[in-house]
Structure formats: C-alpha cells, structure tokens
Amino acid sequence: MPPSRRLKAGKSFDITVKPSNKTVQEQIFPDYDRYLEILAELETTVSSLGASGANVEEVQALLLNARSKLSQANQSLESKDYFTAQQLLGDAKGLLDAASTQAASISIPGSVPVVPADFTLMIIMAVIAGVIVFVVYLLLPPGKSKPASSFFEKSGEKKKK
Numbered sequence: 293m294p295p296s297r298r299l300k301a302g303k304s305f306d307i308t309v310k311p312s313n314k315t316v317q318e319q320i321f322p323d324y325d326r327y328l329e330i331l332a333e334l335e336t337t338v339s340s341l342g343a344s345g346a347n348v349e350e351v352q353a354l355l356l357n358a359r360s361k362l363s364q365a366n367q368s369l370e371s372k373d374y375f376t377a378q379q380l381l382g383d384a385k386g387l388l389d390a391a392s393t394q395a396a397s398i399s400i401p402g403s404v405p406v407v408p409a410d411f412t413l414m415i416i417m418a419v420i421a422g423v424i425v426f427v428v429y430l431l432l433p434p435g436k437s438k439p440a441s442s443f444f445e446k447s448g449e450k451k452k453k
Contacts, residue, residue: 311374320374323381324365330388331358337395344400351394358387 311320335355342348361384368377 308375311378316374320369320378320381323385324362324369324377327358327362327381327384327388330392331355331362334388334391334395338391341395341398341400346398346400348395348398351391351398354387354391354394358384358391361387 334351338348338351338355342352361380365377365380365384368374368380
C-alpha cells in the first residue's frame with residue numbers, strides 16, 4: 293500500500309490521579325501555609341529593597357503572580373479540587389523560588405562592595421607588619437656565635453679537640 297493510504301486508528305485518554313486525604317492533610321495544606329509565609333517574607337524584603345532605591349520591578353511581578361496562584365489554590369482548596377490546588381501550589385513554588393533568587397541578587401545603587409576594600413586593607417597591614425618585623429630584626433644586637441656542628445655528627449657525641 294502506498295503511504296497515503298495507510299490509516300491508523302487510535303484513542304487517547306487522560307488519567308487524573310487525585311491526592312488522597314492523607315496527602316491533602318499532610319502535604320497540600322502545610323505547603324499552602326508555608327508558601328503564604330514565604331510570600332509575606334519576600335514582600336517585606338522586596339519593599340525594603342525598593343525603599344533603598346533598588347530596581348525591584350521584576351521581583352514584584354513574580355510575587356504578584358505567586359500571590360495570584362496562591363489565591364487560585366485557596367479557591368481550589370475551598371471547593372475541594374485538590375488536584376488543581378496541588379498543581380497551582382507547584383506553580384506558586386516555582387515563582388517564589390525565582391523571586392527569592394532574584395531578590396538575593398538585587399544590588400542597591402550607590403552601595404560599595406565591602407570585600408575588596410577589606411582585602412586591600414589586610415594586604416596593607418600585612419606589608420606594614422612585615423616591614424616593622426624586619427626593622428626590629430636589624431636593630432637587635434647580634435647574638436653569640438655558636439660553633440658549627442657537623443651534619444654527620446650524632447647528637448649524643450661531642451666533637452673532640
């Protein structure tokens with residue numbers, strides 16, 4: 293048969309596995325509460341960063357989307373549609389993780405990085421300390437000279453003269 297005449301019959305169907313009551317009580321409800329707490333913490337952090345003059349528009353957009361997903365998840369939980377709620381909570385978690393990562397990388401304009409200045413100061417102090425030790429070494433009176441011992445001489449034996 294030519295390829296254009298081959299017919300294929302098929303059916304497809306979707307299986308939806310709904311979470312058990314145990315999963316709902318031990319995972320979905322605690323996740324929802326935890327994500328609300330994380331959202332509140334991130335909103336506080338972002339508002340303080342925004343007050344400092346940092347550009348927080350992208351993070352605020354992520355937090356707005358996360359709040360929307362959590363609101364939809366709350367509606368699904370109230371209507372006992374736990375499957376949809378679990379999917380929405382997964383989406384909210386991804387948005388919260390992205391917002392947390394972006395919030396951690398936001399820099400406040402006008403702030404000076406502390407690490408290079410501290411490192412430079414440590415190097416300067418080490419050089420000054422080295423110079424002081426060298427000068428003190430030069431000013432010390434010479435010590436008494438000790439006779440040189442042979443490398444092959446045993447520690448218990450003394451040199452005979």
